[in-house]
Each structure stands twice: as structure tokens, then as C-alpha cells.
Amino acid sequence: MLTVRQVAAYHAMTLVAPAVAERFRPGQFLAVAVGGEHTSLLARRCFPVYEVKSDYGGTVEFVFEAGDPGAEWLASRRSRDSLDVLGPLGRPFPLPRDPASCLLVGGAHGSSGLFSLADALRRRDCQVHFVLGAPRAHEVFGARSAQRIGESATVVTRDGSLGVTGTIPDVLPRVIEETSADVVYAAGPTALLGSVASVSAALGIPCQVSVGEWLADTAACGIGTCLSCVLPLIGDDGHTRMVRACTEGPVLRGERVRWSDLGTIPLDALGGPRAPQAPLEAAP
Amino acid sequence: MLTVRQVAAYHAMTLVAPAVAERFRPGQFLAVAVGGEHTSLLARRCFPVYEVKSDYGGTVEFVFEAGDPGAEWLASRRSRDSLDVLGPLGRPFPLPRDPASCLLVGGAHGSSGLFSLADALRRRDCQVHFVLGAPRAHEVFGARSAQRIGESATVVTRDGSLGVTGTIPDVLPRVIEETSADVVYAAGPTALLGSVASVSAALGIPCQVSVGEWLADTAACGIGTCLSCVLPLIGDDGHTRMVRACTEGPVLRGERVRWSDLGTIPLDALGGPRAPQAPLEAAP
């Protein structure tokens, strides 16, 4: 562990982890064990990576919110403490083959997962635009970086304490139009992702979402064994399967997630009470 | 927490704890919670106090051996970490009313509990002699301090790597004679204390023992509620009772402990299978 620092309402932790840094692709996450050697907390906590750097052989930074006992333990680490981390894990953001106009939408500290994506997109000569939102100013993460990096950066807060007053879905159609977005990438609270996905779908724009909050709330292993983090996803064959946010995700095609059925087993999902009883081949 | 440092085979930890330092009397101990806020280790670990000082409003130092997971956690603390400590606890060493020749016998790091006693005795114009022993040189704690403070200091190691070759009971009768000891104080491994008590008893010398190892192995609360640390002790009325090492001890009159019955309930102990069934009044 290198440092943990307070950033707005959040904590940012930097680790020396060359093996993680080397293999990392934007959108992937870390699964962190919390509580120390004699911990009573057994579930790993999953956090999207904010940034990797080449210092010290390779460092990885991630942003989190204190609140649960595990996160509070993390927030109280000090330099030279060591951490038990698995990563990089999960499906990264797919990148456009050709230069495109990309709109990156982040809610709360979910935006932390978008900055490495922005770098990768810019290396491919894509245009990068940002929309960042949160209830209040200090809950917006990375507004200044977004303004520096992005062709444009729209900031939205519910109380108007920073940028536009309102919510991200309020401004999204306008921004999509103004930026001539070819693709939308979104990360943050689950409810927000659902809205972004449906706005994008309505406008016919591809949308990739990173379900960071879902992962934070449901993931326990981060590697796909525990089946705790499942959500209903429509596969290429049109059938719904319960897929693992940690393994088939955290990046998913926005319109494929059955947003209104999260936290349920849809009746027609594979293995659900009214689904076809014959096994289907696995499709994402 | 102030510091933790390696001393010979042991660790010495210093805490800023004015309330403990102020009330401390030699022979008393601390009950330390281990493993941090989210610990899975619930039993407190009990350690005799080595030294209290007035720096920083009052500091307390204790010496321990790594080995169990709790002690290893303690050994890996760093300055500014805070610790959850109860103390000072237990019955202190009774001090002679008049100046006397006192022999202080310490096995392994058990001797750490004798130095504050030595100071108190010297303030009462007592002569202080030491016998310190351990299997090997690096397991002897405080040989140099003993030589500095004591009128005499005999060091015994089983392998002869420091001082005399042999065990404490081998040299004890001779040292008692040479120092004209009026009273023996002993601390350390339980088996040693039994021998010291029986040698003293045979020579008709009062002997106070501090059952530090017993406490380390059996105590869980340190304050007398859990009844985990009991040992058979003969009371003033001649009856044996199971008493708590943490509350009626850790300092006990050597000849009152039924050494060969430790880890048993003697049949004639109060509440034992062949004891008088009428309740007796509490006597230490």
C-alpha cells in the first residue's frame, strides 16, 4: 500500500501492484480483502480501478466510499500497510475500432472508473465527452480532470451546488445530441445506469455500462465462484440468463440488462420458474 | 501506543495510558484486546506490567512472546496505533512492612514483572537480589538490569549459554542461603513457580508467586467474570477453593497453591465431588 487520501466525499487508495497494473484494461476492478489478518469480514470488496501508473514498477489507484465496516477499515490504512488484492478482474470496456465520439457518464464516484477509459479512447483518436453527476458538489468525483481531459464536460448536481441543477437523465438527451455521441459509456449507481441505458437505447446509440454499485452491494468473491452477484441479462439468442456481474461484467451492454427486474429472477430467465427447462448453451 | 521493540526473544510494548500508570502497583497486569476493530479473536490477552513511567502523562510497558495469533498481531503494531487495554488488574505483590532481604526469581520473560517490584522494595530500603533463568541466553529477560539494580543477580540457563548451567531450582537453595533471603518473589512459567514455592516452603521462607504463564494460557476476560482462569488454592480456613488467577491473583502465596493439582478440580475443593456440600464463606 502506498497512500490513502481523501478526495471530495471519497477515499482514493494507491497500491504498488505491478502485476495488476501491467494487465489492467479500462473497466476492470479489484477484489480487496478487508479487516486484516484476523478479520471477521470474509467477503471481498470490489472496486473499479481509477488509474494505473508505472511508478514503483506499477501502481493501481481506486476510489471508494466509507460506510460499511470494510470500507472504513480500508480508509484507516496507512502507508506501508499491505493489502490482499485480486485483480484485474472482469470484462473491460470494449473500445471502438475506429475513432468515434464517446460520451462518458459517471454518477458519484462511479466516474472514477471512466478516466482510464478516457485515456484509452484518446489514444485511439476518439473524442471524449463527460457527463458527471451526483446529489451534491462534494459527491461529484473528477469534475476538474474531466474538464481538463474532455472535449466537453457537463456537471450535474441535484441541488445545483456544482454545474447544472438536476439529474443526469435530464441533461443526457441534449448532451448526446450536442456531442454527436456515437457511443455512451456509463458507470455509477445502478438506477442511473438503467436510465442512461434506456435513453441511449431510445436514441439508438450503443451503451456500455459498468455496474459498480451492484458489484459493491452484492459481490463476495469477485472471481465468479460464489454466484452472489447475478443479474438478469438478455443473451445474443434472446434468452435471459442470470449472469455474474463480476465475471460476465462489470461492463455490460446497457440494453441487455433487464433493469426493472434487478433483484428478481424473471420468470422466463433460464432456470426460472416459467423458463424453457431444456438447458441452453452459454451465451453472455 | 507508543512503541513496540524487540528485546531478546521477546517484544516490549509501551503504551501511553496515564490512568493505568497512575494506579499501578507492582504485580498487576493488563488485559489487552487483540486483532483490531474487526477482530475474530475475542479473548483478551493478559500481560504483567514491566514498567510505568511519567513521560507523556504516564506510560506503561509490558513484555510478551509472539506465538499465538493475538501476540503476533500485537508485535506488528506501529507507533500511533491505538490499543484497547484494561488495567491495572489483579492483586499486587504484598510488600514487607520492614526492610528485608528479598529474592526475586524470574523465569523467561516472567522476570519482566519483577522490576517494578524491585523499585518498590528498594524505596522501602529492602535488599533486592535476583535469580533469572531460561532455557537459553536470549530467552533470559532483564539480566543486565538485574545486575545493575540488584545487590546480587544470578543468571541460570539450561544450556549454559549465559551464567550458570542448570535450572533455577538447582541454584535456589544456595542463593537463598547466600542472600539470607527473608522472602521470595517469583514470576514466570508455572512449573518453575511450583518448584520455587516448594523450595521456599521447605526452608520456611514466605514466597509470593505471580502466575503469569497460567494467566497467559487461561485468562479470557482478566476481570473475574468468565471463571476461565481458576486454580485450586488453600484458604485461611484450610479449605481448598477454585480461585481466579486474574482476580484473587495473579500474585498468590506460593504454598497455598495446590501445584500438583493444577488443571484438575481436587476432590476436596469447595464444590468438588467429595468436598463438604455446605457453602463456605469466601476466603481468598
Add this chain to the structure above:
Amino acid sequence: MDLSTRIGAVTLANPVLTASGCGGTGRELAQFTDLARLGAFITCSVMLQPRAGRPTPRLAETPSGVLNAMGLPGPGVDAFLARDLPWLAEQDARVVVSVGGNTLGEFWEVARRLAESPQASAIAAVEVNVACPNAEDRGRMFAASPSAAAEVVRVVRGAIHRDTPVLTKLSPDVTDIATIALACADAGTTGLSLINTMSGLAIDQNTLRPALTGVSGGLSGPALRPVALRCVYQVHAALPEMPIVGGGGVATGRDALEFVVAGACAVSVGTTLLHDPTAPQRITRELEEALAAHGITRLADAVGLAHRATAALPPQIVLGPQEPIKELR
């Protein structure tokens, strides 16, 4: 905030009790916790005769728990009445006396001596520890069988003044705790105390033999909490009117609230006292804060809340028709 709670005819000022066997005689704890400010102090299980208990080691540490096989040490009922109860009464503590026995006759005799003692008025309630081994049934605990547990309840209920609540403390080591609870209810228990420890074993790494002289022991502490909460939830569902003292691993006010919403009207704190003897005050304060954070002003309103549908329902299997999701690409 109204934290008061009722068990039969008795009202306690707050719902945080010390668990049997974990607060010593009270004298030890009194240095760290004001006994008068406890909901009640539950005593060690009082047996007929003085008992030394089992030899050490009789307590072992396990992950987030401890195992104990104390062997019910104590001075016996007469010494308890002569020495411990008067002292507790002097401290203004509400006292729940836990009674134990190895036969029905012993339970009866202990209860009778309590009821007939000049100190009887200092007893707020009696807790019956039916997890004791039954010497007349090859050491099987009374709590393992509905009829044996009910017999003990009848015997103690018969010996104790009818206004004194009788709480029966059940063991989780049974296939169906609700059946045992129902039998005790039929036998006239005023309330239930849920749960006693769960049978477990630890191995000594040096000897490779059982760590406790009792071979197996009772598991307590936070490790046990999910099991205890399940028992409280299950029994409250079966007997919604029955007062329940919930316990097993309560370490914080949030834990206490979990027991309350699962169906307990009071909680007991045991193993946590070994780790933190000042815990009861903290837990009471934290419980108050947790209730307030949920906008609840009377403890009684929170009892059993987890059984009731609330605004914030957890996700359910959707049984109605699904909103059709169009495949967009």
C-alpha cells in the same frame, strides 16, 4: 425515546440485559458498568449445591466466538441467597435469577428456596436454563425434548410466585426449536430466552486432543449471531405474543436492533462482556441511536418489525406479468 419493555407483569427500563454466566456475581462488572442502569442483570445459573465446575482448560477461543465448558460453577443457591442476591439488590440492579438443575427435583428445590427466601422480593424474574444435562436421561439436555423442557417449566412455574415471570432459555441444538418453544408456552412459561450456546469442539494444536476438559463445549459470541437471529425470528413467527429475550453475539446497538426487529423485546449480552465489560451502556446508547435513525420512538414499535411488510420491501420474485424488454440490437 421510550426504551422500556415488558415481560409479563414486569417492566424493565431498557432492554439491555447481561447474559447468564457472563457478568460474574455482578461485583466484577460493577467496576465497568453501572448495574442499576442495566435493563436487568441475569445471574450465573444457580444450582442447588456449590459446584467447582470442570477443570481448566474450560474456555477456548474460536473465530469470532468462544467455546466454554465451565460445568456450571457456583456457590449453590443458599450462598447465592445469602451473599450475591442481597449485594445485587443493594446496587439497585433488576435481577433475573437463572436457575439450573440436573434433575427435575433439583430445579424444583432451587426454585422453592428462591421463592421462600426473605430475598425473594429482589427477584424480578427467573430464567430457567433447560440446556442443563438431565442426569435422569443419560445426560441428554432437557432442552433437547419438548416434553422434558416443558416438565422443567411446569416444576419451576409451580414453585415460583405467580407474579414472577419465568423465562425459559432454549438451546439451538435441536432440529426444530419452534416445537420446543410451543411446548414451553403450553407449560406456562412467561417468556423465552433465545438462545443458549451451541455445541462445538476445539482441538489443542499441541496435544491434538480436545482443547476443553469437557471435550465439547458451548459456542457463543458473534459467530453464533446468525443462528440466534434465526431462532428468534422462527419462534416469534410461531408465537408472536411471547416475550423473547434475544441473545447470542450481541456486540453493538445495531446487533441489538436486529434481534428486536426479528422479534425480541429485550436482548442479552454475554461473550461481549468478556471482551468489553463496559459494553452494556454503549449498546443501550447505540440502540437508541439506531432506533432514532429509523424514526422509531418506542422500542415496543420495533419488536418483530422484520416480519411485517414495510415501505422498503426487499426484492421479491416478481410474480406478475413482466414488462416486455425489447431487444434493441
Add this chain to the structure above:
Amino acid sequence: MDLSTRIGAVTLANPVLTASGCGGTGRELAQFTDLARLGAFITCSVMLQPRAGRPTPRLAETPSGVLNAMGLPGPGVDAFLARDLPWLAEQDARVVVSVGGNTLGEFWEVARRLAESPQASAIAAVEVNVACPNAEDRGRMFAASPSAAAEVVRVVRGAIHRDTPVLTKLSPDVTDIATIALACADAGTTGLSLINTMSGLAIDQNTLRPALTGVSGGLSGPALRPVALRCVYQVHAALPEMPIVGGGGVATGRDALEFVVAGACAVSVGTTLLHDPTAPQRITRELEEALAAHGITRLADAVGLAHRATAALPPQIVLGPQEPIKELR
């Protein structure tokens, strides 16, 4: 060091197995642990039909444990045979197939399809998960009754090739696990797997409702270890010749050794895999070291050692005459 261990006609190279439901299909774990070097890989419980399981939240964290109410998700036996078993066989993993069912007929059908599959030779043993709810007995689990558990064993035993060992995995949620074990032994089980999870409940602090959609769930992890060790010790005492796969909170080689000396000839690692997917290799190495530290060169020599009097006996109640202690002052 000879770590090999026998379960019926099958010899495993080492005694460290992954527990059912905790190693996924094997593909996920294979990135962290060489499956060929496991004693065996126990699959998720295979059901007849594909099942999506329960809605989230279906896993919750508890002190030193987790609660799960997954609802036995899986692709069903046909997809398992088509996709998962061949893949495991390709990795050179020894495979123990866990079978589940909600009726006796389902157990029979799953076992039959396994036995008749062209892949049958890849099955080292079958584990019968009798902790499944019995749809024909109002959802009471088979493992709660000696006769229901024994029926399942008979049905599966009858469907599976006679050389294939059948392990029956029991639940600790019973008054007397030894009775259930004896009934399964009579019904022809080759060995026992001890233990499945224990019923528990967690409350969501925000909604004050049960945290899991299944309301109660199964507790696993180190919190459960003392209970699991007690079950293994108790059953080994009753059935000393019965091969036992011990598990419940195994996190280190020392834990594994505790299960072995309590009576297990192999151990399963479940919840620890969620926390540390590289654990099996570490545990195997640590077990080897721990055995060596005790001067044991064959795993088989350590099985059940805690039941035998050793040189280093734990203290006992002294029953002989006492050495008289003179009062010296």
C-alpha cells in the same frame, strides 16, 4: 509424507477437497489453483433441471462467516454432463459430483443420468446433498430425519455403479447428528461429508427486514468450525470405520489437521475459497508441515487421533487419592 487417503474403493492423492458450491464450475478457480493437484473437486450440487436460484441478495456477510440462500442455481444435470464434467476431466481433476433433488425421484433421476452418461468414468465419487428441502414433506430437509436421509442414500446408491463411493453430506441442524449418520450407514453410504451449512438469518440494517430474499440462509465459514469439528468428532466416535470428509470453516492447514484428528480422512474447503481462491495449495502445504511438526509421516495415522489417549494427555479430573498438601502457614 504420505498424504493419500481412501474413501471406499477410491484413493485420493491428498485430502484437500473444494466444497460443493464454492468452486464454481472449476473454470473460475483454475486461474488460481491447479485443479489436478486437489485431492478432489466437489461440484456444485447438480439438480435435474436448470435452476436460476433465488433473487439477490442471496449472500450476506456475518462475523467470521457468510450466510447464503442461493437456491441451488445450476445448469441441470444434462448441461453439467455435456459441458462441465468433460472440462473438469480434461484438467485431470478428480471429480466428486454433488447431487441434489427436491424429491426422491429427482435424486434417482440425477444419479441415473450420471451413471449412464458416457462421462461416468470421470466421476470419482458422488456426494449426496440431503440438506435439500423435500418438496413431498412441506420443504423439510431430508437431512432432518434419519429415515428420509436414509431413503435418499438408498435411492442414489441403487442408481450409481457399485464401485463409485457415495458420500452423504449431513446438516448440523439436528438434535442428534449421530442418529442420522447411523441411518445413512445402514442405508449403504460409503462415507459421510460433515457438515453442510447451519440455518441462520441476517437483518438488513436499512430495511430492517431479512437481508436475504430466502429469509434464512446457510451459515458457513470459520464461525461454523467448532460446530463442524464437534459433528465430526461425535460421528467418528459412533462410526469409527466410516470415512468422513470434514469441513466447515477450514482456512489453514492447522484447521485441516484439527478435522483429521477429530476423525476426518479428508477435508473440504468452501467459504475460504471466496476469500482466498489460492487456498487449497496453501492448506495442503500447511497440513503437511503441521503433520511433520507432530512427527506424523502418514496422514492415515492422524485420522481420529484426538479420540486416543496420547502421551500428552489433557488434564483430567484426578480420581485417585490426592497427595496431601500441608498447610505451611
